[in-house]
Amino acid sequence: MKGKILRGKVHKFGDDINTDYIISGRYKFKTLNLDELVRHIFEDIHPGFYNRITPGDFIVAGENFGCGSSREQAPLVIKYAKIGAVLARSFARIFYRNAINTGLPIIITQTDKIKQGDILQIDLGKGEIKIENRGISLSVEPFAPEILKIIESGGLVEYFKKYGGWSFSP
Amino acid sequence: MLTMGKTIAEKIISRHCGREVEAGELVITRVDFAIAQDGTAPLAIQRFQEMGKEKIFAPDKVAFFIDHSAPPPSKDIASLQKLMRDFAREKGINFYDIGSGVCHVVTVEEGWVSPGDLVVGADSHTCTYGALNAFATGVGSTDLAAVMASGCIWLRVPESIKVYLKGKLSHGVYAKDVILYLAGKITSRGATYKSIEFEGEVIENLSMESRFTISNMAMEMGAKTGIMKVDKKTANWIKGRVKKEIKPVNPDPDAVYSKVFEFDISHLSPQIARPHTVDNVCPVEEVEGIPIQQAFLGTCTNGRLEDLRIAASILSKRKVHPEVRFIIAPASRRIYLEALREGIISCLVDAGAAIVTPGCGCCVGTHNGIPADGENVISTANRNFKGRMGNPDAFIYLASPATVAASAVEGKITDPRRYLK
Numbered sequence: 001m002k003g004k005i006l007r008g009k010v011h012k013f014g015d016d017i018n019t020d021y022i023i024s025g026r027y028k029f030k031t032l033n034l035d036e037l038v039r040h041i042f043e044d045i046h047p048g049f050y051n052r053i054t055p056g057d058f059i060v061a062g063e064n065f066g067c068g069s070s071r072e073q074a075p076l077v078i079k080y081a082k083i084g085a086v087l088a089r090s091f092a093r094i095f096y097r098n099a100i101n102t103g104l105p106i107i108i109t110q111t112d113k114i115k116q117g118d119i120l121q122i123d124l125g126k127g128e129i130k131i132e133n134r135g136i137s138l139s140v141e142p143f144a145p146e147i148l149k150i151i152e153s154g155g156l157v158e159y160f161k162k163y164g165g166w167s168f169s170p
Numbered sequence: 171m172l173t174m175g176k177t178i179a180e181k182i183i184s185r186h187c188g189r190e191v192e193a194g195e196l197v198i199t200r201v202d203f204a205i206a207q208d209g210t211a212p213l214a215i216q217r218f219q220e221m222g223k224e225k226i227f228a229p230d231k232v233a234f235f236i237d238h239s240a241p242p243p244s245k246d247i248a249s250l251q252k253l254m255r256d257f258a259r260e261k262g263i264n265f266y267d268i269g270s271g272v273c274h275v276v277t278v279e280e281g282w283v284s285p286g287d288l289v290v291g292a293d294s295h296t297c298t299y300g301a302l303n304a305f306a307t308g309v310g311s312t313d314l315a316a317v318m319a320s321g322c323i324w325l326r327v328p329e330s331i332k333v334y335l336k337g338k339l340s341h342g343v344y345a346k347d348v349i350l351y352l353a354g355k356i357t358s359r360g361a362t363y364k365s366i367e368f369e370g371e372v373i374e375n376l377s378m379e380s381r382f383t384i385s386n387m388a389m390e391m392g393a394k395t396g397i398m399k400v401d402k403k404t405a406n407w408i409k410g411r412v413k414k415e416i417k418p419v420n421p422d423p424d425a426v427y428s429k430v431f432e433f434d435i436s437h438l439s440p441q442i443a444r445p446h447t448v449d450n451v452c453p454v455e456e457v458e459g460i461p462i463q464q465a466f467l468g469t470c471t472n473g474r475l476e477d478l479r480i481a482a483s484i485l486s487k488r489k490v491h492p493e494v495r496f497i498i499a500p501a502s503r504r505i506y507l508e509a510l511r512e513g514i515i516s517c518l519v520d521a522g523a524a525i526v527t528p529g530c531g532c533c534v535g536t537h538n539g540i541p542a543d544g545e546n547v548i549s550t551a552n553r554n555f556k557g558r559m560g561n562p563d564a565f566i567y568l569a570s571p572a573t574v575a576a577s578a579v580e581g582k583i584t585d586p587r588r589y590l591k
Contacts (some may be wrong), residue, residue, distance in 0.1 A: 016358055016447065020555045024562075025209075025535045030246045032212055044562040064359035064392060068555060069534075070294040072213055072310040093363050093394055094294055098310035144196050146324070156312045160221040165320050166198050 005123050006084040006105070007132075008056035011049075012116040017061050018068035019095065021045045023077045025069070037073060038080040055082035058122075060114045062088065066095020075099040085122060087111050087129070100147055103155030108141040175422025177330035178397045179365035182305040182419055186288045193329040193426070202287040203231050204317045207273050209238040209534070210292035210310070212250040215257050217315035227321035229262035233282065235273035236266065240529035243537040271502025271528035274298040274386065274470040279504055281411030285400045285418040290314070290323055295470050295552065297388045300397040301381035302404060303418055305365070307395045328365045328394045329428040330421075335372035337436030342587035344480075345380035346472055346550065346570035348372065349387040350441035354451030356431065362392030364428065367421060372435055373398055378407040379474040386471045387552050390448040440586060443568035446556040454573060454585045462567070463545040465496045465578035466559075467523075469533045472550035472571050473501030475508055481523075481575040482514040484589045490522035491581030497539040499526045523578075535560030548577045 027040045042049040059065075059078065065088035066074060075098045078086060085105035089112070099106040107122065109129060114120070119132040127140040143151065149167065153159035159167075176184070176192070184190050187199040206214050211234050226232060234254050242248040251268075258265035270276055274295050283289055285303035290296065292314040299306035309323065317323050333356075335348065366388050373381065381398055388396025398404075400418035408416065439453035467473065467481050478500060490496040498518055500506035506528055509515045519525060531538035533551040540560035541547050547559060547566050554566035569577070572586035579589070 018555050020553075020557050024557050026557070026560050030244065030250075032216060032250070044557040064362060067358060067392060068294065068553065070210060070292055070296075070308045070310055072210070072312060090359070090362060092359070092392060094308050094310060097313060101310055101312035101316075144326075146196050150324075156316055157217055157220045160223075160316060160319065166322060166324075 004125065005121060006056065007119070007121045008058050008084045009054060010058050010060045010114055010116060010118040010120060011052070012114065013059060013061040013065070015062035016064045016067055019066055019071050019074040020068055022066070022074040023071065034076055034080045038077045041077045041081050050081060053081050053083065056084045058120055059083055059086045060088070060111050061086070062111060063090045065091050067092035070094045072098045072102060075102050075104040079104045087114070100150055101156040103151065103158065105151070109138050113138060174426050175424030177365065177421050177425045177427065178303070178367055178419050179305055179328055179330055179395065182286055182288055183325065183327050185286065191327050193327050195327045196324065197327060198322050198324055199288060200322055201290050201317055203233070203282050203289045204291065204314060205233045205235065205273055205277055205296065206292035206311070206314050207238050208236045208240070208251055208254060210314065211254045213311035214292055214314040214318070215253060217312045218318050221315060221319055223319040226261045226263060226318050230264065232318060233264035233266065233277065234258045235270065235276065236268050237270070237272050237529045238534055239531060239536040240268035240527055268529070269503055269527055271505070272470045272473060272530055275474065275501040275505070278302060278382070279411070279502055281408065281413065284408065284412045284414055285404065285416045290317060294389050295386050297393065297395045298382050298386040298470055300385035300388065300395045301378065302408065303398060303400045305395055305397065308389065326363070328363055330365045330367055330425070331361055332367050332369065332427045332430045334430070334432040335368065335370040335435055336432065337372060337434040338375070339372065339435065340438065342572060342590045343438050343440055344570045344572060345376055345383040347438060347441040348435055349384045350443050350451050350568060351435065351438055352433070353387060353390050353443065353449045354441070355433070356391045358390060358447060358449040359392045361388070364393050366391070366393045366396040368396060368398050374401065377476060378403050379476045382474070383471055390552055440570060440573050442573070442583065443554055445554055445565040445567065448553060448568065454569070454583065457567065457583050458585055460546060460583045462494060462548045462577055462582060464539065464541050464547040465494055465574050466532050466539060466547060466549040466551065467497070467571055467574050468499030468501060469530065469551045470501065471552040473499055473505065475505050477550065477571040478505070478509045478514050478518070479512070480571045482517040484572060484575040484579065484586065485521035485523070486517055488521060488579050490578050494578050494581050495539070496523040496578040497526060497532055498523050499532060499538065500528050502528050532559065534558070548574050548583060550574050
């Protein structure tokens with residue numbers, strides 16, 4: 001992630017966006033094929049959402065993003081939809097784990113300052129967010145060093161491949 | 171140096187990670203048992219293989235369950251279940267095929283969880299085992315793959331919230347009503363990342379089955395787990411099920427809590443969670459009379475024997491309303507068999523209910539009772555999100571088994587108290 005700058009447009013969501021809304025249980029039990037699942041992203045609350053995504057766009061939400069089931073398909077479909085990062089005031093805990101473990105960038109910040117359609121520039125290394133069109137800067141809550149190591153590996157699978165197992169002792 | 175007292179979560183995690191830890195620390199910790207179901211295991215298998223691993227750290231400490239789509243309603247799902255079945259057989263993992271029941275009900279019936287254990291499951295309602303004094307929490311499929319490979323998981327030691335429940339439940343009010351009430355008060359994110367310790371005379375007076383209902387829904391307030399202390403009822407329940415010596419864990423008197431709630435539930439009415447969030451809760455009086463087209467009794471929250479008994483007591487010598495489909499899924503094969511022996515199933519079927527295979531299908535929208543557009547459903551499940559039961563244009567109300575059964579009789583949301591002697 002060092003030196004990596006993300007840039008994209010904002011899709012704004014509210015509080016308590018649950019995993020059923022991200023990808024409905026109707027689909028997720030059927031297949032491991034993410035190319036197929038991704039077309040149904042946010043279908044129940046925003047029909048046609050998939051067609052409105054430009055690669056690199058951001059999902060920006062309020063509190064408790066990703067609450068509900070433990071389905072890892074939720075962060076995975078967001079990653080496969082080529083969303084650059086998810087920003088929220090807070091994340092539900094299993095979604096938070098799953099995003100880290102699958103290498104989807106997640107950012108905890110004051111998202112109430114961000115509006116639908118804003119263009120953001122995010123420097124993950126420096127922990128800075130700029131709202132380009134309005135000249136506002138936001139700070140990012142940093143990750144624990146151990147967690148950053150998993151994120152920088154691109155997820156837990158890559159991390160295990162790289163280190164052969166857990167690289168930090170309890 | 172002065173050390174602070176510890177919560178149950180801090181003590182259990184300390185015991186498992188090999189050093190004394192407190193809330194806020196990040197640890198790699200050993201786990202005692204791990205489970206996955208057919209919605210999460212196929213991805214965990216794929217991840218495990220991508221990690222380049224061959225051996226499971228301890229196959230006897232892992233169990234797979236086919237409960238979310240049991241039996242499989244399509245060839246795609248059947249193929250994923252075959253993948254699980256083949257993998258479990260090859261690796262020697264404990265395997266529970268269709269008909270065994272809902273993972274969280276079967277796991278404890280089988281004695282896989284003891285007080286003081288640290289258990290993870292690739293299913294959000296793994297927190298159910300907290301009723302047995304275990305630190306049990308839901309994780310993802312990649313987490314589960316890492317656990318299968320290493321026997322360990324990364325965890326942040328959670329802060330704890332204490333919830334004291336005082337008073338005596340009035341007639342017709344059950345554990346489900348208590349936990350719905352708490353969800354309404356604490357809200358769906360009021361306990362995010364936290365471990366909830368449930369305590370007080372209300373918990374002491376509940377049966378073990380009812381305690382599982384409470385711990386099960388800790389998740390719906392965002393909690394990592396919902397733990398209870400061990401008492402005689404816990405000890406009796408695990409007798410004959412758990413083979414190892416048990417080591418109950420109690421919080422220190424000076425343990426630190428981020429919040430303490432106290433509720434007196436003596437005058438609580440039956441509670442209802444209205445569409446489309448679990449914390450949109452009100453007393454039954456406020457929604458009585460809303461017509462329903464489907465009623466569902468089952469799930470890891472409320473598909474246990476005492477739940478079926480309550481429904482049978484209400485439906486005995488009565489009929490399900492002609493405009494209602496009443497779907498019932500006993501939560502496990504054992505519960506199903508016992509309900510058959512007690513005559514509960516014949517009573518329910520005679521009243522007009524449809525019994526389906528033990529499993530999660532109706533609750534999670536895979537099959538076994540998807541509502542039509544615009545329909546209202548009353549259910550004993552733990553979630554009522556839009557689309558949860560497979561149709562985003564349906565409306566789900568959550569309630570106790572008694573409220574669901576009474577509503578099935580009347581064809582509208584009904585206060586169960588007048589049906590209970």
